[in-house]
Amino acid sequence: MKVRVLESAYIEQELFAAIQSISFNPDPDIKFCLQKALDNETSPLAKDILMCMLQNLKAAATDRIPLCQDTGSLVVFADIGCKLQILGDSLPIIVNNALRRATSELYLRASMLKDPLFSRINTGDNTPAFFHCRINPGDSLKLKIAQKGGGAENMSRLKMFTPAASEADIIDFVVETVLLAGAKACPPLVIGVGIGGNFETSAIMAKEALLQPLLMHNQDLNYANLEEKMLKAVNNTGIGVQGMGGNYTAFAVHILEQPCHIASLPVAVNLQCHSHRHISIEL
Amino acid sequence: MNIQKLVLPLSLQDISQLKQGDKALLTGILLTARDAAHKRLAECISNKQELPFDLRESTIFYCGPSPTPDGKICGAVGPTTSSRMDKWTPLLLEHGLRAMIGKGERSEAVQNEIRRMGSIYFVAVGGISAYLTRHIVSCETYLWEELGTEAIYRLRVVDFPVYVSIV
Numbered sequence: 239m240k241v242r243v244l245e246s247a248y249i250e251q252e253l254f255a256a257i258q259s260i261s262f263n264p265d266p267d268i269k270f271c272l273q274k275a276l277d278n279e280t281s282p283l284a285k286d287i288l289m290c291m292l293q294n295l296k297a298a299a300t301d302r303i304p305l306c307q308d309t310g311s312l313v314v315f316a317d318i319g320c321k322l323q324i325l326g327d328s329l330p331i332i333v334n335n336a337l338r339r340a341t342s343e344l345y346l347r348a349s350m351l352k353d354p355l356f357s358r359i360n361t362g363d364n365t366p367a368f369f370h371c372r373i374n375p376g377d378s379l380k381l382k383i384a385q386k387g388g389g390a391e392n393m394s395r396l397k398m399f400t401p402a403a404s405e406a407d408i409i410d411f412v413v414e415t416v417l418l419a420g421a422k423a424c425p426p427l428v429i430g431v432g433i434g435g436n437f438e439t440s441a442i443m444a445k446e447a448l449l450q451p452l453l454m455h456n457q458d459l460n461y462a463n464l465e466e467k468m469l470k471a472v473n474n475t476g477i478g479v480q481g482m483g484g485n486y487t488a489f490a491v492h493i494l495e496q497p498c499h500i501a502s503l504p505v506a507v508n509l510q511c512h513s514h515r516h517i518s519i520e521l
Numbered sequence: 522m523n524i525q526k527l528v529l530p531l532s533l534q535d536i537s538q539l540k541q542g543d544k545a546l547l548t549g550i551l552l553t554a555r556d557a558a559h560k561r562l563a564e565c566i567s568n569k570q571e572l573p574f575d576l577r578e579s580t581i582f583y584c585g586p587s588p589t590p591d592g593k594i595c596g597a598v599g600p601t602t603s604s605r606m607d608k609w610t611p612l613l614l615e616h617g618l619r620a621m622i623g624k625g626e627r628s629e630a631v632q633n634e635i636r637r638m639g640s641i642y643f644v645a646v647g648g649i650s651a652y653l654t655r656h657i658v659s660c661e662t663y664l665w666e667e668l669g670t671e672a673i674y675r676l677r678v679v680d681f682p683v684y685v686s687i688v
Contacts, residue, residue: 262651282522283522283542283544283684286522286544287646290646290649290652290682291646291648291649293649293652294648294649294650294651294652297651297652297654297655298650298651301593301651301654301655302590303590303593303596303597303650303651303654304587304596304597304650304651305597305648305649305650305651306597306599306647306648306649306650307584307585307586307587307596307597307598307599307650308585308599308601309587309597345587345588345589345590345596346587346588347585347586347587347588347596347597347670348669348670349585349670358557360669360670360671362669387648388601389601389602389624389625389647392602420625420626421624421625421626421644421647422602422604422624422625422626424624424647424648480624480644480646480647481625481626481644482684511647511648512648513647513648
């Protein structure tokens with residue numbers, strides 16, 4: 239079997255460049271969505287805020303100041319081809335090395351604690367990253383990388399529905415999550431929904447759903463329609479930009495689905511703020 | 522939309538002229554404090570120690586800035602979720618806290634206390650830190666440096682944009 243080899247230093251450099259890019263530039267379609275909202279919104283308050291959001295995109299890129307002071311916890315999904323060998327450090331170590339370097343050289347905020355409950359002492363370099371890894375056919379390394387802020391993450395929810403639940407019940411759960419979040423999750427939101435799988439994979443799907451291109455829809459027409467229904471229902475809540483009212487509570491809903499047990503119907507909702515910082519790279 | 526330029530610290534008179542939904546451009550000093558600093562401030566009060574600053578002359582900004590890059594005035598600043606501070610806010614209001622800046626809703630109890638004390642709660646827009654940082658002219662660590670981003674920073678701001686949420 240022919241094996242492709244990648245050096246760990248090369249992967250670390252590419253990861254550093256990816257973190258650098260998203261610290262100052264969000265998903266490229268965010269600008270389009272903000273501009274569209276500004277064109278269509280009628281409330282002067284919402285328009286004023288949308289204009290500030292658009293100016294922030296320019297300010298971050300020009301001044302090299304992060305888009306948001308919460309430069310997030312780093313989330314990485316790695317798809318590794320089984321014909322790929324990494325020379326040097328292992329991938330989780332490479333990810334944390336890149337994150338440590340980025341935190342220091344790019345002046346990102348250290349927001350990670352060693353112990354969640356007792357000491358709550360900051361690790362000082364924003365490590366560790368949240369790392370998910372899958373092994374696939376082929377010889378490439380695909381990485382999806384996100385900086386996830388704490389405000390929107392805190393308002394995310396998971397519910398173990400039973401098979402008796404209807405499509406409407408699931409839409410209601412998403413809407414309820416958004417209502418509970420109010421302005422805390424920094425709307426306009428991007429909403430990741432994981433349907434099926436089990437307790438932990440539903441949450442992981444909800445997170446990974448956020449990391450697809452902003453304007454992309456689910457490949458399955460049923461789920462694509464459900465995304466549209468959820469988005470409409472969320473935008474009918476009237477929460478609006480930063481909770482100030484109006485028609486733009488969310489820009490997109492992304493669903494990922496998985497097989498599940500006959501007794502179960504897990505649903506996880508992961509909220510993302512308008513500072514939607516993520517990127518995908520393939521090495 | 523009504524836009525008012527205000528100089529900090531705010532007087533009770535300044536506050537009485539503001540209405541929910543007004544935009545305010547603040548000039549003066551903000552002190553940052555988030556979860557860990559609030560916990561310490563509350564401990565000072567419960568241990569009957571003197572507070573490190575006069576709350577009546579203070580505008581507390583719920584914010585943990587990112588580090589200041591070399592050659593820049595300040596790192597990224599922006600509001601964090603205010604409701605996490607609700608636990609400690611009534612105590613600070615009781616001791617005279619004049620103004621707060623954060624993001625999102627407050628508890629019923631905090632809303633009532635803000636109105637009863639004649640204080641004010643502003644919201645700043647979340648996720649526009651690079652834009653907000655352009656309104657900062659100086660930034661220094663004021664207290665509890667060991668808390669890192671959760672320390673109290675003293676920010677001098679010019680026309681810093683916020684919106685009146687509770688008054």
